[in-house]
Amino acid sequence: MRTKTVDGWQRKDHFRLSVMKTMKNLRQARPGMIFGMILLTGLVLIHLHLHLRQDSSQASENTVSGYLPGTVRDDQIFQCDRSQWRTDICNLRGDVQLEICNGTKAFVLYANQAVETTQLVRKETTKPYSRKWEEDSMSSVNEVTLLRMPALSLAAQATRRPCDVRHKVPGIVFSTAGYTGNLYHEFNDGIIPLFITSQHLRREAVLIISSFHNWWYSKYREVIEQITKYEIIDLERDERVHCFPEIETGLHIHGELSIDANRMPLKEGIQEFRDMLNRAYKPGPEDEHKIRARLKNKINPRLTIIVRQGTRKLLNLDDVIHLAERIGFKVHLLTPDPTMELKKIFWLLNNTDVLLGVHGAAMTHFLFMRPGSVFIQIVPLGTDWAANEYFGEPVSKLGLKYMPYKIQPDESSLSDIYNATDPVLVDPDRITQRGWGDLKKIYLEAQDVRPSLHRLRQVLQQAKQDCRPLSHENNTSRKSRFMKH
Ligand SMILES: *[C@@H]1O[C@H](CO)[C@@H](O)[C@H](O)[C@H]1NC(C)=O
Ligand SMILES: *[C@@H]1O[C@H](CO)[C@@H](O)[C@H](O)[C@H]1NC(C)=O
Ligand SMILES: *[C@@H]1O[C@H](CO)[C@@H](O)[C@H](O)[C@H]1NC(C)=O
Ligand SMILES: *[C@@H]1O[C@H](CO)[C@@H](O)[C@H](O)[C@H]1NC(C)=O
Ligand SMILES: *[C@@H]1O[C@H](CO)[C@@H](O)[C@H](O)[C@H]1NC(C)=O
Numbered sequence: 001m002r003t004k005t006v007d008g009w010q011r012k013d014h015f016r017l018s019v020m021k022t023m024k025n026l027r028q029a030r031p032g033m034i035f036g037m038i039l040l041t042g043l044v045l046i047h048l049h050l051h052l053r054q055d056s057s058q059a060s061e062n063t064v065s066g067y068l069p070g071t072v073r074d075d076q077i078f079q080c081d082r083s084q085w086r087t088d089i090c091n092l093r094g095d096v097q098l099e100i101c102n103g104t105k106a107f108v109l110y111a112n113q114a115v116e117t118t119q120l121v122r123k124e125t126t127k128p129y130s131r132k133w134e135e136d137s138m139s140s141v142n143e144v145t146l147l148r149m150p151a152l153s154l155a156a157q158a159t160r161r162p163c164d165v166r167h168k169v170p171g172i173v174f175s176t177a178g179y180t181g182n183l184y185h186e187f188n189d190g191i192i193p194l195f196i197t198s199q200h201l202r203r204e205a206v207l208i209i210s211s212f213h214n215w216w217y218s219k220y221r222e223v224i225e226q227i228t229k230y231e232i233i234d235l236e237r238d239e240r241v242h243c244f245p246e247i248e249t250g251l252h253i254h255g256e257l258s259i260d261a262n263r264m265p266l267k268e269g270i271q272e273f274r275d276m277l278n279r280a281y282k283p284g285p286e287d288e289h290k291i292r293a294r295l296k297n298k299i300n301p302r303l304t305i306i307v308r309q310g311t312r313k314l315l316n317l318d319d320v321i322h323l324a325e326r327i328g329f330k331v332h333l334l335t336p337d338p339t340m341e342l343k344k345i346f347w348l349l350n351n352t353d354v355l356l357g358v359h360g361a362a363m364t365h366f367l368f369m370r371p372g373s374v375f376i377q378i379v380p381l382g383t384d385w386a387a388n389e390y391f392g393e394p395v396s397k398l399g400l401k402y403m404p405y406k407i408q409p410d411e412s413s414l415s416d417i418y419n420a421t422d423p424v425l426v427d428p429d430r431i432t433q434r435g436w437g438d439l440k441k442i443y444l445e446a447q448d449v450r451p452s453l454h455r456l457r458q459v460l461q462q463a464k465q466d467c468r469p470l471s472h473e474n475n476t477s478r479k480s481r482f483m484k485h
Pocket of ligand 1: 101102121147
């Protein structure tokens with residue numbers, strides 16, 4: 001089983017995607033859905049070795065009913081739920097062993113002699129990635145094999161390979177292939193589903209990762225340490241025989257960058273997810289000192305502008321900065337850069353009152369904003385639906401105030417190319433309905449924006465009134481007045 005290299009992911013065209021086919025499926029499922037992916041952000045290429053942490057031999061005390069309860073009952077379970085459209089989930093419970101079986105690495109459930117009646121081997125394969133409907137992303141995801149062995153004869157039992165590592169907590173199996181490498185997808189298809197699947201286990205779970213990348217681990221190390229206190233298992237490369245009381249393959253997912261608290265065993269929502277990030281990125285004493293010093297001098301509310309460098313650039317960035325400063329903001333620029341640590345971005349945005357940027361994957365950083373702050377998304381022509389679905393809705397659920405700034409035809413660089421009456425300018429819906437190819441070629445890859453300073457002034461003034469600057473914060477209630485229920 002070969003794992004694609006980081007370079008492979010970087011080169012991969014996330015837009016090409018065989019999306020036409022995908023989009024057809026999507027449109028059937030959810031009318032109007034025309035975007036698969038948004039934008040590549042940089043990759044963190046620093047390779048670090050895994051830090052070995054505790055061995056997982058302390059048993060979990062926590063039992064919560066729901067999926068993957070974390071304690072073994074007497075019964076054995078071998079089940080696969082393939083009924084959801086985004087993800088397949090399989091569970092094995094009992095005497096489970098990760099080993100090479102007939103040349104294939106597999107999770108093998110050994111029969112309990114007392115319970116087992118069937119003599120048949122059962123085999124299931126599954127891809128543990130939450131974009132099940134999408135051929136292109138799933139094609140890079142390795143299959144995981146699950147086997148159930150019938151009760152063994154005494155002779156066969158004697159030849160069974162002994163466990164090298166015996167875990168007392170459940171294992172969670174997922175893949176970091178697919179669209180890992182794009183920030184939106186890393187959170188949407190990976191980190192948030194992982195939180196949903198594991199949160200109730202309170203770090204008492206072992207992560208077993210297929211297509212494991214060191215750069216991914218380095219990038220998300222602080223977050224992963226909030227999710228598990230055990231060493232990570234690299235599914236394809238780890239040669240030890242691991243034994244588990246229970247495993248689950250595949251991650252649960254509720255929607256775009258969101259968590260449905262009603263479906264969580266302990267009722268956590270996206271705010272609790274952000275609380276987890278806040279714990280993960282807790283600054284050490286030295287950094288805390290620097291952050292405090294910076295906040296001390298703060299009188300004005302802070303505006304952070306996410307600067308895109310490829311497509312969908314803000315052509316009048318300097319004018320926008322001056323405008324914001326005249327209105328009374330302290331302005332910071334955030335240019336997503338693969339070498340920038342997520343915790344530093346978190347610290348910046350945790351102390352930002354208003355975030356402004358043009359629609360694209362980097363807007364996923366809104367997850368780092370404090371509830372009660374304001375998010376201004378500049379929505380280029382032809383991107384209304386995606387801007388709202390991928391960011392507008394999730395932003396409101398986190399308790400930020402969402403202010404879309406919809407680009408008018410004369411504010412789009414496309415007006416330099418097309419006649420004023422061209423449907424590209426006056427009827428983007430008609431063009432985007434033709435399919436992903438045109439949408440991507442025209443609106444995502446060939447468009448920059450030049451928002452009117454007059455219109456933007458009104459939006460920024462409103463944002464300044466609505467945001468709750470940290471220095472004026474007088475109310476420790478975590479829930480914001482923008483919260484949608
Ligand atoms: C392994 O291979 C042997 C011989 O081909 C076969 O009889 C047996 O059923 C296989 N076992 C499993 C678990 O697939
Ligand atoms: C984020 O800001 C809040 C409010 O000032 C603070 O309590 C918290 O510690 C900050 N989080 C981090 C990770 O710095
Ligand atoms: C539109 O552009 C074409 C050339 O691309 C030009 O011939 C035509 O006159 C233009 N129409 C209008 C109404 O400007
Ligand atoms: C804090 O809240 C109190 C009442 O709740 C109010 O009178 C006071 O002005 C507030 N202080 C600031 C700095 O907003
Ligand atoms: C703080 O905010 C909460 C919810 O937003 C509100 O119910 C409460 O009255 C506020 N308290 C003060 C002192 O302003």
